[in-house]
Amino acid sequence: MEPIISFKNFGFKYTVQKEPTLYDIDLDIYPGQKVLIAGPSGCGKSTLVSCLNGLAPFSYDGEYTGSLTIGGKEARDSDIFTRSKVIGTVLQDSDAQFVGLTVAEDIAFALENDEVPVDEMKQRVDTSARLVDVQGHLSHAPHELSGGQKQRVSLAGVLVDDVDVLLFDEPLANLDPAAGEAAIELIDRIAKEQNKTVIIIEHRLEDVLHCHMDRVVLMEEGRILADTTPEELLCGRLLQTTGIREPLYITALKYAGVAVDPSMRPAHIETLALSDADKEKVRAWFETAPKTEKAEPAEPLLEVKDLTFRYANGFEALKDISLTLRKGEMTAIAGRNGAGKSTLCKLVCGFEHQQEGSIFLKGIDTADLSIKERAEHVGYVMQNPNQMISKVFIKDEVGLGLVLRERPQEEVDAAVDAALATCSLSPFVEWPVSALSYGQKKRVTIASILSLKPDMILLDEPTAGQDFRRYTEIMEFLEELNRSGVTVVLITHDMHLMLEYCDRSLVFSEGRLLADDSPAAVLSDPALIEKASLKKTSLYTLAGLCGIDDAKAFTERFIRCDRKARRGL
Amino acid sequence: MMNIFNYIERRSPIHAMTGASKLVCLLLWSFGAMSSFDPRFLFALFVLALVLFKISKIRVADIRFMLWFTFVFCLLNNLLIFLFSPMHGTEIYGSCHEIFHIAGRYTLTQEQLLYHLNVFLKYAATIPIVLLFVTTTDPSEFASSLNRIGVNYKIAYSVALALRYIPDIQREYHDITLSLQARGVEMSKKASLGARLKTASGTLVPLILSSMDRIEVISNAMELRSFGKNKKRTWYRYRKFTAWDFGAMLLGLAVLLISVVLTAFVNHGRYFNPFV
Numbered sequence: 001m002e003p004i005i006s007f008k009n010f011g012f013k014y015t016v017q018k019e020p021t022l023y024d025i026d027l028d029i030y031p032g033q034k035v036l037i038a039g040p041s042g043c044g045k046s047t048l049v050s051c052l053n054g055l056a057p058f059s060y061d062g063e064y065t066g067s068l069t070i071g072g073k074e075a076r077d078s079d080i081f082t083r084s085k086v087i088g089t090v091l092q093d094s095d096a097q098f099v100g101l102t103v104a105e106d107i108a109f110a111l112e113n114d115e116v117p118v119d120e121m122k123q124r125v126d127t128s129a130r131l132v133d134v135q136g137h138l139s140h141a142p143h144e145l146s147g148g149q150k151q152r153v154s155l156a157g158v159l160v161d162d163v164d165v166l167l168f169d170e171p172l173a174n175l176d177p178a179a180g181e182a183a184i185e186l187i188d189r190i191a192k193e194q195n196k197t198v199i200i201i202e203h204r205l206e207d208v209l210h211c212h213m214d215r216v217v218l219m220e221e222g223r224i225l226a227d228t229t230p231e232e233l234l235c236g237r238l239l240q241t242t243g244i245r246e247p248l249y250i251t252a253l254k255y256a257g258v259a260v261d262p263s264m265r266p267a268h269i270e271t272l273a274l275s276d277a278d279k280e281k282v283r284a285w286f287e288t289a290p291k292t293e294k295a296e297p298a299e300p301l302l303e304v305k306d307l308t309f310r311y312a313n314g315f316e317a318l319k320d321i322s323l324t325l326r327k328g329e330m331t332a333i334a335g336r337n338g339a340g341k342s343t344l345c346k347l348v349c350g351f352e353h354q355q356e357g358s359i360f361l362k363g364i365d366t367a368d369l370s371i372k373e374r375a376e377h378v379g380y381v382m383q384n385p386n387q388m389i390s391k392v393f394i395k396d397e398v399g400l401g402l403v404l405r406e407r408p409q410e411e412v413d414a415a416v417d418a419a420l421a422t423c424s425l426s427p428f429v430e431w432p433v434s435a436l437s438y439g440q441k442k443r444v445t446i447a448s449i450l451s452l453k454p455d456m457i458l459l460d461e462p463t464a465g466q467d468f469r470r471y472t473e474i475m476e477f478l479e480e481l482n483r484s485g486v487t488v489v490l491i492t493h494d495m496h497l498m499l500e501y502c503d504r505s506l507v508f509s510e511g512r513l514l515a516d517d518s519p520a521a522v523l524s525d526p527a528l529i530e531k532a533s534l535k536k537t538s539l540y541t542l543a544g545l546c547g548i549d550d551a552k553a554f555t556e557r558f559i560r561c562d563r564k565a566r567r568g569l
Numbered sequence: 570m571m572n573i574f575n576y577i578e579r580r581s582p583i584h585a586m587t588g589a590s591k592l593v594c595l596l597l598w599s600f601g602a603m604s605s606f607d608p609r610f611l612f613a614l615f616v617l618a619l620v621l622f623k624i625s626k627i628r629v630a631d632i633r634f635m636l637w638f639t640f641v642f643c644l645l646n647n648l649l650i651f652l653f654s655p656m657h658g659t660e661i662y663g664s665c666h667e668i669f670h671i672a673g674r675y676t677l678t679q680e681q682l683l684y685h686l687n688v689f690l691k692y693a694a695t696i697p698i699v700l701l702f703v704t705t706t707d708p709s710e711f712a713s714s715l716n717r718i719g720v721n722y723k724i725a726y727s728v729a730l731a732l733r734y735i736p737d738i739q740r741e742y743h744d745i746t747l748s749l750q751a752r753g754v755e756m757s758k759k760a761s762l763g764a765r766l767k768t769a770s771g772t773l774v775p776l777i778l779s780s781m782d783r784i785e786v787i788s789n790a791m792e793l794r795s796f797g798k799n800k801k802r803t804w805y806r807y808r809k810f811t812a813w814d815f816g817a818m819l820l821g822l823a824v825l826l827i828s829v830v831l832t833a834f835v836n837h838g839r840y841f842n843p844f845v
Contacts, residue, residue: 055789081798089793096783097790100805101709101733108805113795118807125805157794351747375751386778387741388748390771404753448752 003028009066021047023222034198039219040243041467045201053089054080088158092170094150104138107156128156148179165197172204176336176493177535184210203467206247230267235260243469249538255561256285269538282546289557298327307357317343319511330482332498333491335508336533341491345458350374379449379457385441401452419451439470456487507532520555576707583625588706588714590814595702597821601828602694607841611690618697627704643692658684664844708732713804745772
């Protein structure tokens with residue numbers, strides 16, 4: 001069989017860069033295959049996507065070396081438009097790529113540009129909408145859809161063209177765990193039913209492997225490091241060295257001393273076959289858990305009592321919320337979009353005002369405090385650092401809050417230096433913000449909040465869209481900060497983040513506080529998981545597989561072991 | 570959040586018309602109203618515009634901000650005309666009926682008053698119809714109608730996208746100001762207008778940066794789906810003209826024709842002159 005995509009000794013260099021981004025790529029992808037391309041940020045996987053769909057070199061200037069054939073034809077000669085008839089790309093940000101004003105128009109977009117007559121267009125839109133199950137939403141605007149639905153619309157928008165290859169650029173980046181699982185299942189179903197070749201670019205290995213993948217291509221620094229089956233990859237040692245997160249159950253098995261090999265079919269927890277001896281090892285590991293002593297509860301920092309909030313249009317975003325956050329805690333606020341997580345933060349910061357209930361900061365009722373006054377106790381870090389940075393130089397940005405409070409210059413300088421040191425940004429003090437990477441900008445925004453010395457910082461999705469390496473960098477920094485005495489609250493739907501770093505999770509759904517418990521307990525409660533659009537962790541399944549009833553205790557055992565291993569590194 | 574310049578969804582015959590016929594009507598109407606200085610005609614157009622508004626079910630409350638804005642602008646325009654050329658009416662109408670002398674070179678004349686009435690009525694006759702078009706035509710309908718009257722579809726589409734992103738950018742601006750306020754920027758009424766303007770300009774940097782990101786993604790997404798491949802494109806929302814559409818275009822044509830007839834045969838010039 002002829003490969004549908006074939007890279008031969010392929011390289012790519014952007015005009016604006018000195019060094020090539022891709023080197024010596026040799027990769028054949030055959031019709032009907034499902035291929036996962038994984039690798040840390042900056043490994044060249046996004047460039048590989050751009051080379052396939054033609055954005056490079058047609059939108060981003062650059063040069064090819066070697067050869068790339070798509071459907072047997074040399075790609076050098078075919079522009080973006082020609083390639084888009086063979087390869088359909090679903091971009092990462094399903095919000096920004098929503099071009100049409102309604103679902104139907106968005107799906108029809110490619111047909112409109114191809115001058116397809118209106119009658120035929122309507123029929124084809126209808127067919128593709130049915131394929132991805134959005135036919136009930138044809139007249140809806142993007143803001144009326146959930147993240148998962150928007151992504152399905154994007155998929156329908158490339159399926160109208162009957163492409164051979166579906167190319168997904170980080171399809172899980174903006175979805176909650178349950179929607180992510182559904183997305184992977186949908187991709188799997190479409191690939192089978194429509195006989196498509198599927199290429200997925202993702203660094204969330206475990207989540208993609210929820211469905212079968214034929215191959216995993218691992219990239220690092222512009223080169224292909226491995227091109228193998230998921231089974232082989234999971235049993236090797238490559239994952240640890242490239243900074244891709246291995247599935248939790250695999251890590252747990254390794255902690256328990258079980259040797260994982262391909263014959264155990266370890267690619268999915270559902271197919272994993274453990275011998276009795278292996279199960280015994282896991283049970284033994286579980287039972288040797290060291291006793292932990294319960295720490296005394298610290299003094300309350302933020303107390304929320306019977307909070308209810310309705311928007312002007314009558315939508316009840318929060319209902320009867322009561323909770324207490326204590327000094328020094330690291331807490332996750334979880335729940336799907338629209339569950340009330342962000343609303344709670346807005347109320348705490350004073351951006352909105354509740355109709356009922358009250359919020360106390362260090363025992364003081366906040367009702368009469370302005371946004372500015374509250375900011376001295378609670379710092380709020382927005383998701384996108386570009387939305388927060390308003391000064392050209394790092395120093396000015398970090399000192400802004402103090403300058404506005406008319407503190408003396410020496411005090412400002414001292415606080416800026418301290419905040420920059422905490423965020424490991426001291427070498428950049430004289431730099432312009434624009435010269436920094438995304439992760440560094442994120443740290444600048446955190447530093448600019450820390451310079452006010454708040455008791456607590458609230459972060460909205462601090463790791464959204466970050467790969468494992470940057471995620472770890474950001475989270476370890478926050479953990480460090482937390483140990484130095486700052487109370488940290490994170491809005492997230494990343495379950496790994498909750499498990500690995502937080503002591504406590506507050507789970508919201510439809511404006512109510514569903515649970516306030518340890519992450520291990522939350523993620524071992526099937527009813528709660530279902531309601532809050534979370535996902536069962538594979539640890540839960542592994543516990544069942546090994547005959548351990550107390551999945552929560554098993555998860556806790558894992559977390560402790562994992563934290564110890566991580567800190568020991 | 571206030572609505573500045575946006576489509577408002579209602580069910581009305583005017584909403585149901587195609588954007589193209591509304592646009593044609595708007596253009597003809599505006600030409601007609603702009604070229605005439607006959608207060609009787611302009612007043613009639615104003616009344617007609619109010620009737621159309623009634624049919625469209627758009628309420629004054631929906632467009633309050635824009636109405637205030639144009640009202641203030643109109644006042645300012647009139648004030649400046651009077652300040653810089655208080656005898657403009659006299660020059661136009663060739664006579665001088667003094668009402669009273671104010672000071673220096675400023676004298677109030679009947680001619681000047683009539684001229685100001687005309688300027689006012691021009692706003693009154695055109696602004697409602699522009700607002701009516703904007704509030705009853707959604708961005709994609711707008712793009713396709715621009716394209717239908719001969720504007721290149723790439724330009725038409727970018728105008729529509731810009732209109733569509735206004736609410737998003739407003740929301741983003743709101744978020745940015747909130748985060749700045751948390752940093753200690755005073756944006757409430759406690760701060761002086763100057764200080765508030767200065768901080769508002771501070772939000773521009775983050776706003777522009779995040780908009781640039783958005784533009785890059787959207788233009789890639791469009792190109793990947795063949796936008797710009799052909800000279801023409803079709804439109805999912807394309808509809809055939811109905812009786813209402815022909816009616817609207819005829820109405821626009823009638824306005825222009827009346828204006829031309831008034832200028833050529835009745836007033837013998839653009840100005841209706843009661844002083845001769």
